Amino acid sequence: MFRLLGRWLRAILATLLTLLVPLVAYVGFLYATLQQQEDDRAHLETKKQYLQQLASSTRLAPDAPNIIFFLYDDMGYGDIGAGVTNPGLIATPNLDRLAAQGVTLSDFHSPSPVCTPARAGYLTGRLAPRAGLPDVVFPTDRLQGILPRLGSHDAHLRLPAEEITLADVLGAAGYRTGMIGKWHLGDRSPSLPNDMGFGFFYGALYSNDMQPFAWYRNRSLDTPAPADQTRMTEVYTREALAFIEQDSSQPFFLYFAHNFPHDPLHVRDARRGLSGAGLYGDVLEEIDEGVGQILDALRRRGELENTLILVTSDNGPWFLGDAGSQRGRKGSTFEGGQRVPFIAHWPARIPGGRTEPAMAMGTDLLPTLLQILDLPPPGDRSLDGRSILPVLTQGGETPHDYLYYYDSDQLFAVRDERFKYRGAAGVSYATDATPLAFRVPQKEWLFDLENDPREAYDASDNQPQPLARLRQVFEAKQAEMRGNLRGWH
Amino acid sequence: MFRLLGRWLRAILATLLTLLVPLVAYVGFLYATLQQQEDDRAHLETKKQYLQQLASSTRLAPDAPNIIFFLYDDMGYGDIGAGVTNPGLIATPNLDRLAAQGVTLSDFHSPSPVCTPARAGYLTGRLAPRAGLPDVVFPTDRLQGILPRLGSHDAHLRLPAEEITLADVLGAAGYRTGMIGKWHLGDRSPSLPNDMGFGFFYGALYSNDMQPFAWYRNRSLDTPAPADQTRMTEVYTREALAFIEQDSSQPFFLYFAHNFPHDPLHVRDARRGLSGAGLYGDVLEEIDEGVGQILDALRRRGELENTLILVTSDNGPWFLGDAGSQRGRKGSTFEGGQRVPFIAHWPARIPGGRTEPAMAMGTDLLPTLLQILDLPPPGDRSLDGRSILPVLTQGGETPHDYLYYYDSDQLFAVRDERFKYRGAAGVSYATDATPLAFRVPQKEWLFDLENDPREAYDASDNQPQPLARLRQVFEAKQAEMRGNLRGWH
Numbered sequence: 008m009f010r011l012l013g014r015w016l017r018a019i020l021a022t023l024l025t026l027l028v029p030l031v032a033y034v035g036f037l038y039a040t041l042q043q044q045e046d047d048r049a050h051l052e053t054k055k056q057y058l059q060q061l062a063s064s065t066r067l068a069p070d071a072p073n074i075i076f077f078l079y080d081d082m083g084y085g086d087i088g089a090g091v092t093n094p095g096l097i098a099t100p101n102l103d104r105l106a107a108q109g110v111t112l113s114d115f116h117s118p119s120p121v122c123t124p125a126r127a128g129y130l131t132g133r134l135a136p137r138a139g140l141p142d143v144v145f146p147t148d149r150l151q152g153i154l155p156r157l158g159s160h161d162a163h164l165r166l167p168a169e170e171i172t173l174a175d176v177l178g179a180a181g182y183r184t185g186m187i188g189k190w191h192l193g194d195r196s197p198s199l200p201n202d203m204g205f206g207f208f209y210g211a212l213y214s215n216d217m218q219p220f221a222w223y224r225n226r227s228l229d230t231p232a233p234a235d236q237t238r239m240t241e242v243y244t245r246e247a248l249a250f251i252e253q254d255s256s257q258p259f260f261l262y263f264a265h266n267f268p269h270d271p272l273h274v275r276d277a278r279r280g281l282s283g284a285g286l287y288g289d290v291l292e293e294i295d296e297g298v299g300q301i302l303d304a305l306r307r308r309g310e311l312e313n314t315l316i317l318v319t320s321d322n323g324p325w326f327l328g329d330a331g332s333q334r335g336r337k338g339s340t341f342e343g344g345q346r347v348p349f350i351a352h353w354p355a356r357i358p359g360g361r362t363e364p365a366m367a368m369g370t371d372l373l374p375t376l377l378q379i380l381d382l383p384p385p386g387d388r389s390l391d392g393r394s395i396l397p398v399l400t401q402g403g404e405t406p407h408d409y410l411y412y413y414d415s416d417q418l419f420a421v422r423d424e425r426f427k428y429r430g431a432a433g434v435s436y437a438t439d440a441t442p443l444a445f446r447v448p449q450k451e452w453l454f455d456l457e458n459d460p461r462e463a464y465d466a467s468d469n470q471p472q473p474l475a476r477l478r479q480v481f482e483a484k485q486a487e488m489r490g491n492l493r494g495w496h
Numbered sequence: 497m498f499r500l501l502g503r504w505l506r507a508i509l510a511t512l513l514t515l516l517v518p519l520v521a522y523v524g525f526l527y528a529t530l531q532q533q534e535d536d537r538a539h540l541e542t543k544k545q546y547l548q549q550l551a552s553s554t555r556l557a558p559d560a561p562n563i564i565f566f567l568y569d570d571m572g573y574g575d576i577g578a579g580v581t582n583p584g585l586i587a588t589p590n591l592d593r594l595a596a597q598g599v600t601l602s603d604f605h606s607p608s609p610v611c612t613p614a615r616a617g618y619l620t621g622r623l624a625p626r627a628g629l630p631d632v633v634f635p636t637d638r639l640q641g642i643l644p645r646l647g648s649h650d651a652h653l654r655l656p657a658e659e660i661t662l663a664d665v666l667g668a669a670g671y672r673t674g675m676i677g678k679w680h681l682g683d684r685s686p687s688l689p690n691d692m693g694f695g696f697f698y699g700a701l702y703s704n705d706m707q708p709f710a711w712y713r714n715r716s717l718d719t720p721a722p723a724d725q726t727r728m729t730e731v732y733t734r735e736a737l738a739f740i741e742q743d744s745s746q747p748f749f750l751y752f753a754h755n756f757p758h759d760p761l762h763v764r765d766a767r768r769g770l771s772g773a774g775l776y777g778d779v780l781e782e783i784d785e786g787v788g789q790i791l792d793a794l795r796r797r798g799e800l801e802n803t804l805i806l807v808t809s810d811n812g813p814w815f816l817g818d819a820g821s822q823r824g825r826k827g828s829t830f831e832g833g834q835r836v837p838f839i840a841h842w843p844a845r846i847p848g849g850r851t852e853p854a855m856a857m858g859t860d861l862l863p864t865l866l867q868i869l870d871l872p873p874p875g876d877r878s879l880d881g882r883s884i885l886p887v888l889t890q891g892g893e894t895p896h897d898y899l900y901y902y903d904s905d906q907l908f909a910v911r912d913e914r915f916k917y918r919g920a921a922g923v924s925y926a927t928d929a930t931p932l933a934f935r936v937p938q939k940e941w942l943f944d945l946e947n948d949p950r951e952a953y954d955a956s957d958n959q960p961q962p963l964a965r966l967r968q969v970f971e972a973k974q975a976e977m978r979g980n981l982r983g984w985h
Contacts (some may be wrong), residue, residue: 053954083952085950085952086952096947096948096953262803279957280957280958282958283958284948284949284952284953284955285942285953285954285955285956285957285958286954286956286957287952287953288953299898324952327952327953327954328952328953329948329952329953330950330952332821332950356814425543450815452816453774458585458772458820460587461574461818461819461821463572463574463575463773463776463813463816463817463818463819464585464773464774464776464777464816464817464818464900465774465775465816466773466774468768468769468774468776468778469769469771469772469773470700470774471773
């Protein structure tokens, strides 16, 4: 009997010890994570100081432009007239006019091949892992709201409060700031649009295929779920017009992030069947009609000349839509997943009718706006973007030595103006066009984009120097991010 | 105590009954499967009768052509000069010459987007599910060799013996038949190349990424695994030349199925780095060198004029390679997965320098060869192919009302000359360029290939009549296949 008990005790002890090791490891991990978060949150203070300093030291020039940033959702490189490869099935006369009278960049990239991290990059000037939000976020249900996800940074649920957005900067500098449309950077304070620099918000907190899909006016529910998506473009445009037409002595910054053409697609009845590209085309044409109304309003107010209008997309096309003659679609770090249309229209400063080939990325918007307004960058953090103002106004060289392609927190590729290097550590969703059963072998590839724009042929053999150089740049970036992911100074 | 026993007995009985239901169902299923297999095997007899009848009744015309069928593995629509979209990085002067002096089909499709079923379709004139081999086969290990896979037709491991191949027909009609290269239709009798009509075989039983990768001469091991793939193209070409140059009064049929450019890629040292498209291009250039040697041999023998040379691929490109400006790659039923280059060269009968736009599929080869030799089709089974001899010799209309796109045993799409309809029942690997996390919504799509060759826009809204018609054709095909999958008469 005692012997049996002894055996039991030994078994229990062994079990406890076996459990202890991972437990200790997990507690250690949690502790390190919390330490890290505290570090990160210290930058909330430096953010506030930076914005206060901007607010107190900035006197906006009388000719500071209005700024409208149109961000389409899942629109591909080949979908609109401003693209190089558009087959002309979709009539977007207003975008076409903006392109014709402005500048288009033919080698512009979203900061990520999927929604949330792309938006984090556009708004902060930092690559998504650096901005603390590398993955797509979903509506926080009760469980997610209470528990931080095991093993992941709590901030993975939302844009961290210490990040500095376009709206933070422009608001501090004296702009009237507003946002219409899809946020998708967290559905709880302190990461709601009104927390992150936007004086006004009307729109949805997520993608239009996520539930509950409702529209908010600032922090209050305006249209309960399910919001009628056949009215979405109309409602968003109406709200944008109301924002633009408010009486104000300040210039405005409007971030107009359409939920469309992300799936599911809807238009109002009167627009159905008008395009040559089915419902997808109808949706883009209805959005374009709204763009036209906004241009009319600006013209009426005499403000079109000095409004900087930016138009682009958050990633390549998803189920429908045209990536142009590129490899890959949404979710892929091949060019079709990230190279998107880009138009900048600003008659007062940007000579029109030009297409510029300089490579650029969505992280460049914040530094570009800083340069336009002659504002200092924040001193406590790295930005990944570079100002492309010279490219927009006069053309010429890209400000980048290299562009980095991240999906989630993994670096997939790096490129210079001619070559694109893919690392050997790709995972399944790097497979691009291949189905689940066929995973990409984890090989190192070098694509010569100049001669092989569809990324079909690994040029490693023929180009040993670019291969070695870009491999080094790739590894240096990985090391840099491992050492100081958030880029704090 | 008795009560306890009673309780135990009841529990045991309940458990047994619970187990009995699936057991009975499984036995019933096995019985039905075995019945089905017996049905199928009855056609082994009618196959023999058909081939005997061909053998006894056929007198080959003195001008019956030699036939060489080059099948490349995973070569894309944009890879070679005969493609429309080739960027010219890969020098294939011999294929270019065949294309220039022969006919190319710009809308030709492999019967499947993956290796094994594509080959089943090319060789039998039947879609892969009909030919009893809808899925890729792998080396049969001990377990697979002993047990039929649960819930799947035993024949899923190999091309069923009752299937009639190009080699069966041509051999019976009086041809000397040989095969070089990749078989991939089963690694056991009665489904080896020498069982299925080929008088001579040299090559591999599987893809070059499968283990053990060895070369066989007929039924005997010639080069044990791992065979040196840097020598593969050279060895295959040498064997092909030896086959062609055999003394014989018969015309020959050579099925030359290169293992390349399927991954992994290898060339002999002297060819490395010569192409403008890395190792992939080097591989295609080495194969083309071999094609040139074969053309030289035919010319020397005075046989080039009356040799029908066919060149195509088993599916779109995999990890590397260029699908041209099409959506999808290997594994996808979008055009990039199945539309492949096609060249037919036969100076005696085919006027050269032409590109024909008629839609066609690899299942057309067998009916085409039957027409060339004026042989009757088998009477006991449906063929899915149609003769494209008139298209090859004089151009004009496709013989197909519709082409059907199968992946595994699932119908994904049907098209006519202008529209392509995708059914609503697509599964994850229909996602094409989208990663695992983003599954295609199971929607019905209609693509207008004439105006939207990249399958970007669902035209259902704009084209209700084609939608309804193609949906009906799609459903009728599904019903037909459900009713009589193997197409037995």
